[in-house]
Amino acid sequence: MVLKTNPGSVAIVQSDASGKRPHFKRIFLCLEACRMGFVQACRPVIGLDGCHLKGPHGGILLAAISMDANLQFFPLAYAIVEVECNNSWAWFIGLLIDALGRDLEDKPWCIISDRQKGLVQAVQSLLPNGSHRMCCHHILQNLQTRHRQTGLRDLFWEAAKAPNVYEFQLAMRKIKAESVDAFNWLDQLEVKTWAFHAMDPRVKCDHVTSNFVESFNAWVGEDRFKPPIALLESIRSKIMNLIYTGNKLLPDGTNI
Numbered sequence: 001m002v003l004k005t006n007p008g009s010v011a012i013v014q015s016d017a018s019g020k021r022p023h024f025k026r027i028f029l030c031l032e033a034c035r036m037g038f039v040q041a042c043r044p045v046i047g048l049d050g051c052h053l054k055g056p057h058g059g060i061l062l063a064a065i066s067m068d069a070n071l072q073f074f075p076l077a078y079a080i081v082e083v084e085c086n087n088s089w090a091w092f093i094g095l096l097i098d099a100l101g102r103d104l105e106d107k108p109w110c111i112i113s114d115r116q117k118g119l120v121q122a123v124q125s126l127l128p129n130g131s132h133r134m135c136c137h138h139i140l141q142n143l144q145t146r147h148r149q150t151g152l153r154d155l156f157w158e159a160a161k162a163p164n165v166y167e168f169q170l171a172m173r174k175i176k177a178e179s180v181d182a183f184n185w186l187d188q189l190e191v192k193t194w195a196f197h198a199m200d201p202r203v204k205c206d207h208v209t210s211n212f213v214e215s216f217n218a219w220v221g222e223d224r225f226k227p228p229i230a231l232l233e234s235i236r237s238k239i240m241n242l243i244y245t246g247n248k249l250l251p252d253g254t255n256i
Contacts, residue, residue, distance in 0.1 A: 002236070008032030010077075010099040014091075028092060029232065030077035030099040033243055038076050039100075042066040045205045046076060047213035048093075048113045048123075050084045054225045060084045061224065061231075062092045065213045067205070073212040073219075075239050080228050086118030093126045108202035112210045114138040131200040134193045135210040136160045147182040159186075160208050161196050168197050 002009050014026040046064050053059045060083060064076040077096050081088040111123050114135040123132050140156050155178060159171035176183035192198040196208055223234040 002029065002031065006032045008035070010095065012095055024228070026079060026081045026088070026091065027228070027232070028077065028079040028095045029236075030096065031236070031239060034074070034076050034239060035099060037068075037074060037243065038066050042068050042074050042076075043205050044107045044203060045110045045112060045207065046096075047073075047210045048089075048111060048116070048119060049210060049213040049217065050081075050089075050116055051217045051220075051224065053080070053231070055227055055231075057227055058082075059228070060088070061217075061220070062088070063213065063216055064092075064096050065216045067207070067212055071207075071212070073215045075216060075235075075242070078235060080232070084116055084118065086121050089116070089118045089122040090126065093122050097126060108200055110200065110203040110205065112207065112213070114210055131203060132193060133199060133208065134189075136194055136208040137211070139189070139194055143182060143185065146185060147179050149179045149182065151178050152182055156186075160194055161206075164197050168195055 002011050009032045010028065010030040012026075012028040013024070015022040016025040043066065046066055048062070048064055050060045050062045053061055060081050061078065062081055062084070063078045066074045066076050068074045077092075077099060079092050079095075081092070109127065109130040110133060111127065111130055112133045112135060113119050113123070115138065120132070123130070136157075139160075140153065143152060143156060152175065155171060155175045159168055159175060162168035162171055172183065172186070175186065192200075194208065196206060219238065220231075220235060223231050226234060
């Protein structure tokens with residue numbers, strides 16, 4: 001039905017034929033309307049995240065989410081997989097790259113994630129020329145779990161959002177004065193993955209968190225309790241309403 005009503009969409013179903021009867025394993029969906037909206041109107045930034053499904057069938061909902069010109073989340077592709085691992089992320093990202101095709105060429109693509117299982121390796125393997133930012137909220141949570149000094153939170157954000165090397169180094173010296181261990185822990189991280197001043201300047205986006213992907217997960221909400229087909233139909237319906245509402249705000253004659 002998706003391919004008939006939205007020609008150009010990508011829908012891939014993978015089954016497990018190891019038993020007597022094949023059974024459902026994974027499904028990937030990238031609606032043509034989402035692909036076109038992403039290419040024509042969104043920033044070259046893709047947030048990747050996975051969340052657990054709550055229904056009787058279990059599984060993980062993987063999502064690739066971008067941002068529009070108003071910094072609102074814009075769904076690009078999503079999938080249901082059995083577990084979150086390097087194999088499932090590599091499968092998802094590979095299909096996403098195939099769906100985007102030539103639209104990936106000559107653009108400074110940027111991935112934002114929170115270091116999910118297997119995701120870092122999959123991104124490095126399949127998008128070696130893209131930049132990969134780590135969600136600073138998750139880095140901060142890990143930092144505070146290991147080092148409980150009360151002043152670290154504000155100092156961390158001062159370093160993460162510093163617009164230049166001088167202000168970044170100044171913030172890092174403050175962190176070192178607060179806690180040498182915290183400084184050493186941060187210093188082990190690749191600076192271009194979390195500090196704004198060191199990120200790819202071609203990517204015109206100052207986001208250092210994956211909050212917009214978390215917004216998508218909250219948007220799906222209670223639908224995570226539904227069985228796979230009902231969940232996918234609910235997401236499709238929500239995306240349709242999202243695009244329709246966005247189109248009503250555009251000048252006459254302009255559509256995504």
